[in-house]
Amino acid sequence: MRERLEQLKQEALSELSGAADAGQLNDLRVKYLGKKGALTEILRGMGSLSAEERPVIGQVGNEVRGAIEAVIEEKQQKFEQLETERRLAAEKLDVTLPGRPLKQGGVHPLNRIIQEIEDIFIGMGYTIAEGPEVETDYFNFEALNLPKNHPARDMQDSFYLTEDLLMRTQTSPVQARTMKAMEGEVPVKIICPGKVYRRDDDDATHSFQFNQIEGLVIGKNIRMSDLKGTLLQFSRKMFGPNTQIRLRPSFFPFTEPSIEVDVTCVKCGGKGCRVCKNSGWLEILGSGMVHPRVLEMGGYDPEQYTGFAFGMGVERIAMLKYGVDDIRHFYNNDIRFLEQFARH
Amino acid sequence: MKVSTSWLSDYISLENVDINELAEQITRSGIEIDSVESLNKGVTKVVVGYVKTKEKHPDADKLNVVTVDAGQEEELQIVCGAKNIDAGQKVPIALVGAKLPGGLEIKKAKLRGVASQGMVCSAKELGLNDKLLPKDQQEGILVLPPETTIGTPIEQILNLNDQIMDFDLTPNRSDCLSMLGAAYEVGAILARDVKLPEAKVAENASLASDSISVKISNPELCSHFAVRVISGVKIGPSPQWMQNRLMAAGVRPINNVVDVTNYVMLEYGQPLHAYDADRIAGSQIEVRAALEGETIETLDGQERKVPAGALLIADAEKPIGLAGVMGGANSEVTENTVNIVLESAKFDGGAVRKASRHFGLRSEASQRFEKEVDPARVIPALNRAAALIAEYAGCTVQQGIVESGGDGTEPLVIPLSLTKLNQFLGTEISSLEAKTILARLHFECGDLPDNVLEVKVPTRRGDITRDVDLIEEVARLYGYDKIPTTAIEGPTTQGGYSKPQLLRRGIRTMLTNGGLQEVISYSFANREAETLFPALREGRHSVKLAMPMSEDRSVLRTSLIPQLVDVAVFNRNRKQENLALFEIGSVFQNEEPELTVQPKEIPMLGILITGLRQEKQWNSASDKVDFYDLKGAVESVVGFLGLTGQITYEADRPEGFHPGRSASIFLDNSHSKQRIGVLGQMHPDLQRSKELDDTYVAELKLEPLFTADTRAIEYRDLPRFPSVQRDIAVVVANEVTAASLIKAIEDSAGELLEKVQVFDVFTGSKLGEGKKSIALSLVYRHMERTLTDEEITEVHGRAVAALEQTFGAELRK
Structure with missing residues (x-):
């Protein structure tokens, strides 16, 4: 009987090694190990064995079963693995096809610039002030040291609504309004972004509607060197850490001294290029120390308090920063233009 | 102001100064130099020649053959086509080998068989701006004065080696509208002295006051009026050097008298006017305000009505000039003028400005008066001009100046605290440094106690009135580069947005991310398009621009929707048809039809969507947007603001909208109910006229949304017990709104109802005419225990019963 069992084992193992798929493997399992299988058949003859022989042969029978089962198990795992591989291969996708995008719109490029500048100044301790777009002659001009018939009014041709009301030509009236609202309190530290309007024929660099950001600081002992420090800090955050600034004397009725501020060219970094007309510098900001008349009219004693103010054109900065060559793009709102700014 | 550097060097030494470097220094000190232009555009070997003979070319009608003495060894024969050439003229001759601007080189040539040894030049060929020359000289050759020396290089005669700096002046620096002003500025920068021009008037025996008197009747409009009388004038051309300088400054030469007045105006910044003395009636010149109905014919030949109150110069009978703006034709200096009255005055800047605006006449003179001339130069300029006229018009000047007024020539004294100066600038400028700078400006300076300087500001610098103006002068010449960079001292401040600013930015972020x-x-x-969507105007009026640039931009917007529609049309015209747009901005509405106070500026949110929900792609459908895409966007904004429970939507038919697909939006809370917005599809007729596909628009007022009470975010326990969902479908009449069903369920089911949601709506013939089916899912939950079947059945039954009773709803099984 032992020989028959050994023979069965050999037979079974050799036949199993030829099994080609899970089906054949199962047939062989039934053939050898099933209830009516060959092994059971042999072991059925155990009854005729002696009491001494019975456990010995029983053990051999178990070993044979174990050996066959192990091979079946091994084979089965292999077939399953192959099956999985085949199935996954059939599920292969074209990964180059586009996915389903999340919907993403964009902030208008001018508001992007405004938000960026707001963030910088908020970080420097400024709050954001706002004022009306329809202004009185008083706040737009007179409170800024531009009395009627002042020659500097020629610098800004305005859209009047009535004798006394006009579209603000600058965000500076917010300075005057803020001073009035603060009632002599210090420190004042604001910036005010907003739309302004001037009677300009539209072309690539002029728009009758544009945006400015104005800044105002009033306190005890505010110095021109503080203005310089503030604008350097801002310029480096806005245009990069290596940015330099250059101050030139200028004239605005509401500041004295008045200063034009150039920054090193955003394009060439100061080496000279087409954008900066080979000068290495770009005129970005107007600024100055608040004129004592303006302080007085705003309710601050110029002998006790000093201040500085600055202003910049949002469109100009956006054009320089993004390389936009025509200001009208900002107001045409061509979606193909706007979408270019809908990313980080 | 165009500043000729050769002219400038009459008053200040420019030795060893590179003009381009100087221009940069001037710019860095406060006056921008727009350009430095060299007058010589590349002229060599052009000399003065004398035309001895002129004959017709034998073979060409339009050509002449001239013989010229150009100071060469031999006479030259030149063929010339200019109409204005004639024997006896002095003209510029480009010799053989000469070079002209544009690279033209002169060679020996034969023209129609006749040899030509050079070329007679026009002004343009010499690179000059010929617009300032008389017409015959623009079309033909340049004719030089008879006294010009033969053989002299033309560069010398026309002063071509000059360089012109263009001063771009800010309104405060009108002092540099004069060569002397420019000289003082350059002198301050280079620390060099300024030499004033000679003005010695050789007077004859007659007394000017015997022939004329002057009177100022409105001293508030004219603080000084002075004249000199000049006899025996011979009108003719002014000397070439003067013409060169005038042209370099962009002024047209006319005759010796007019040229002198212009020359001295450019030199001193003081405009002058010459009257033909023999055409003045009576013996008094009066400066007075115009009476009602007066007229004057001005030099340009125009008859002008003078508004009452405008400043006039008048003789005994009539106005003879618009003060500071333009002279009268009736007293104009002509070729036949023999005696002149020369005027120098200080007119009020505002008055001149008003008049020049009124008449639309802006001249070199009015520009200078408008910005206030230097009162101390009225007399020196008058004398300088009288002396030059005497010299170049062969005449004599009568004794004395006849004048009225003349105050305000004393320098302004301003104390300047050096402590304040350094405090203000953040510098440590020493007293010596400050004094040196002020001395360079020719500001006299004395010492007062406590580190204070007493500075005398000459009247030519009328822009300097306070100590900060002096601080600026010191700072700009000290150099802004040398001012240190510091941080603001004092308490730190908290930066940040206000609540509306924060919410606006939040909405912007939310919508773009959506x-x-x-x-x-x-x-x-x-104006027309503006009225298309008037719902949120609530009867208020639009505001008109007084002088619009075009009809399309003539009123202030009262709504964002027409503007958004324009954007959609603009994009549709460029084949961009799938749009989801929004704008946050103010609209302008006025309570009254007439604008008397500032209009309301109302911050609005506008939304427009049209076209496909998303671009058609291989794996996604390309559905068109509909009303509920728009409403979803609005609901998301409301949800972001924490106002979901306070906003209701009611079917409405606002103007401009599809009557069945539009609604008003209400802020409806315990305080009040107010309409804060509209949404819906554009009216199909309007869509058609704009050639737009179905387009959905919304507009919301932001202020009420920002000020409505919201509960702060407060954590709620997460549920620990299961919920139970019961779905029902009811058939109701078409008019019954989803919102009313939900409200009825909420009211009847009570606290155990956690959520109710519509999950299906349909109509169909099976349901019967005018009916629709709405399927709702109701979720019940108790926070402290598991609900029993009985409880749910009881509550759910109440809800269903409410629907049946209130709306006659049939429960679909």
Whole structure:
């Protein structure tokens, strides 16, 4: 009987090694190990064995079963693995096809610039002030040291609504309004972004509607060197850490001294290029120390308090920063233009 | 102001100064130099020649053959086509080998068989701006004065080696509208002295006051009026050097008298006017305000009505000039003039400005008066001009100046605290440094106690009135580069947005992350288009521009929707038809038809969607947007603001909208109910006229949304017990709204109802005419225990019963 069992084992193992798929493997399992299988058949003859022989042969029978089962198990795992591989291969996708995008719109490029500048100044301790777009002659001009018939009014041709009301030509009236609202309190530290309007024929660099950001600081002992420090800090955050600034004397009725501020060219970094007309510098900001008349009219004693103010054109900065060559793009709102700014 | 550097060097030494470097220094000190232009555009070997003979070319009608003495060894024969050439003229001759601007080189040539040894030049060929020359000289050759020396290089005669700096002056620096002003500025920069021009008037025996007197009747409009009388004038051309300088400054030469007045105006910044003395009636010149109905014919031949109050110069009978603006034709200096009255005055800047605006006449003179001339130069300029006229018009000047007024020539004294100066600038400028700078400006300076300087500001610098003006002068010449960079001292401040600013930015972020694109449109709108969506105007009026630039931009927008529609049309015209846009901006509405106070500026949110929900792609359908895409966007904004429970939507038919697909939006809370917005589809007729596909628009007022009470975020326990969902479908009449069903369920089911949601709506013939089916899912939950079947059945039954009773709803099984 032992020989028959050994023979069965050999037979079974050799036949199993030829099994080609899970089906054949199962047939062989039934053939050898099933209830009516060959092994059971042999072991059925155990009854005729002696009491001494019975456990010995029983053990051999178990070993044979174990050996066959192990091979079946091994084979089965292999077939399953192959099956999985085949199935996954059939599920292969074209990964180059586009996915389903999340919907993403964009902030208008001018508001992007405004938000960026707001963030910088908020970080420097400024709050954001706002004022009306329809202004009185008083706040737009007179409170800024531009009395009627002042020659500097020629610098800004305005859209009047009535004798006394006009579209603000600058965000500076917010300075005057803020001073009035603060009632002599210090420190004042604001910036005010907003739309302004001037009677300009539209072309690539002029728009009758544009945006400015104005800044105002009033306190005890505010110095021109503080203005310089503030604008350097801002310029480096806005245009990069290596940015330099250059101050030139200028004239605005509401500041004295008045200063034009150039920054090193955003394009060439100061080496000279087409954008900066080979000068290495770009005129970005107007600024100055608040004129004592303006302080007085705003309710601050110029002998006790000093201040500085600055202003910049949002469109100009956006054009320089993004390389936009025509200001009208900002107001045409061509979606193909706007979408270019809908990313980080 | 165009500043000739050769002229400038009459008053200040420019030795060893590179003009381009100087221009940069001037710019860095406060006056921008727009350009430095060299007058010589590349002229060599052009000399003065004398035309001895002129004959017709034998073979060409339009050509002449001239013989010229150009100071060469031999006479030259030149063929010339200019009409104005004639024997006896002095003209510029380009010799053989000469070079002209543009690279033209002169060679020996034969023209129609006749040899030509050079070329007679026009002004343009010499690179000059010939617009300032008489017409015959623009078309033909340049004719030089008879006294010009033969053989002299033309560069010397026309002063071509000059360089012109263009001063771009800010309104405060009108002192540099004069060569002397420019000299003082350059002198301050280079620390060099300024030499004033000679003005010695050789007077004859007659007394000017015997022939004329002057009177100022309105001293508030004219603080000084002075004249000199000049006899025996011979009108003719002015000397070439003077013409060169005038042309370099962009002024047209006319005759010796007019040229002198212009020359001295450029030199001193003081405009002058010459009258033909023999055409003045009576013996008194009066400066007075115009009476009602007066007229004057001005030099340009125009008859002008003078507004009452405008400043006039008048003789005994009539006005003879508009003060500071333009002279009268009736007293104009002509070729036949023999005696002149020369005027120098200080007119009020505001008065001149008003008059020049009124008449639309802006001249070199009016520009200078408008910005206030230097009162101390009225007399020196008068004397300088009288002396030059005497010299170049062969005449004599009568004794004495006849004048009225003349105050205000004393320098202004301003104390300047050096402590304040350094405090203000953040510098440590020493007293010596400050004094040196002020001395360079020719500001006299004395010492007062406590580190204070007493500075005398000459009247030519009328822009300096306070100590800060002096601080600026010191700072700009000290150099802004040398001012240190410091941080603000004092308490730190807390930066940040206000609540509305924060919410606006939040909405902007939220909508862009939801796929909408922000736009910025113009605040000026078309008057007609403006009225298309008037719902949120609530009867208020639009505001008109007094002088619009075009009809399309003639009123202030009262709504964002027409502007958004324009953006959609603009994009549709460029084949961009799938749009989801929004704008946050103010609209302008006025309570009264007439604008008397500032109009209301109302911050609005506008939304427009049209076209496909998303671009058609291989794996996604390309559905068109509909009303509920728009409403979803609005609901998301409301949800972001924490106001979901306070906002209701009611079917409405606002103007401009599809009557069945539009609604008003209400803020409806315990305080009040107010309409804060509209949404819906554009009216199909309007869509058609704009050639737009179905387009959905909404507009919301932001202020009420920002000020409505919201509960702060407060954590709620997460549920620990299961919920139970019961779905029902009811058939109701078409008019019954989903909102009313939900409200009825909420009211009847009570606290155990956690959520109710519509999950299906349909109509169909099976349901019967005018009916629809609405399927709702109701979720019940108790926070402290598991609900029993009985409880749910009881509550759910109440809800269903409410629907049946209130709306006659049939429960679908």
